[in-house]
Amino acid sequence: MSKIISGFSKLTKEEKINWLATNFFNNQPEIIRTIKQYWNVDEKLQQLHDDFIENTITNFYMPYGVAPNFVINGKEYVVPMVVEESSVVAAASLVAKFWSKRGGFHAEVVSTTKIGQVHFMYTGDKQQLQNYFEAKKVYLLEATKSITKNMEKRGGGILGIELKDRTESLKDYYQLHVAFETVDSMGANFINSCLETIAKEFRNDETEIIMSILSNYVPECLVRAEVSCKVEDLGGKNPQGFAEKFEQAVQIAEVETYRAVTHNKGIMNGIDAVVLATGNDFRAIEAGAHAYASKTGQYKSLSHCEVKNGMFRFWLEIPLALGTVGGLTSLHPMAKLSLDLLQNPNAKELMMIIAVTGLAQNYAALKALTTKGIQHGHMKMHLMNILNQLGANEAEKEEMICFFKDKTVSHSAVVEKYAEIKK
């Protein structure tokens, strides 16, 4: 029987669940129980979440953890992180503590400009188009006044509009390339509303507007995070050897794309977790970060390292278009709580906090990879996950952790040993 349905969105939540249960789960009652188990008992709160998207049937939990002991530009933070990967928060916390004793992290916002474009086709004379644009420019800005008024009061608005001839890449293709400052909001709605208004004002019989949309490529909305210390202060038996190997690991990610992608994925483990916890758009952040990593034409590491004159320096440069007002940041109670926990940063401060978390995560990964290997730490967390799955109690967990202290954790080895201690 076909499972294509019309009017699904019009069904009540209960009806949607029943339809799914009938059509995909043989009406098993436990399916309905599982779905409803994740409903919030507070109906008003549940309604709030239902309304974020279409066709909500339940909630999907992700762990919300916190990484204490971050010191950024001399200020102390506890960083909220929403992430499912077991070792991420532990790694961030360890690294935060390590660097808190070495002067902490330093961060600076390099720039905060965002871009939006009106893409259009034009077959006529180029100079005439340029003249039309020059004459029209003031009216384009004028047309957006009702939208930009409030943003201008907060110090933002439209920074400039350029006409770009892209006909060398695509026949008849031109753009209005618009630069924006959106202060503490991510600004997607603001930018898109401005662009659509500009397009309406700009269009004439000779131009065909194709689309108006912000760009998630934000190389001019850039933040830098850094740690540094004397090589000897890195600790361990051979700090010079460690620093050099660490630097080489970063250099490999600067020249080898297969490694660079994984290296940057490790950075995004930290970045996405805080982006999610603060109600920001992680897809936009991901897209922008990876595009920036390819800005030279080759995909490269977003972080860099230098070991020189007895000093170890490790830094990250990443574009982050974030908001601390508007969107989910004020709607989602946990996003609001995260911002409160971070002492209500403005967007620039949040850019620095998030970049630092990415750098910390990268440091943790590279340290593990160039010393004990990554599986050591991962497997410890993996062991806990397996024990939870097996329903081990606290005493059993303790015994198992002790047993696996000096052994390789594999699913089958854990299951076998667990069966043995259960006997």
Ligand code: MEV
């Ligand atoms: C795993 O989620 C992230 C790492 O693979 C990052 C890296 O290799 O640098 C450990």
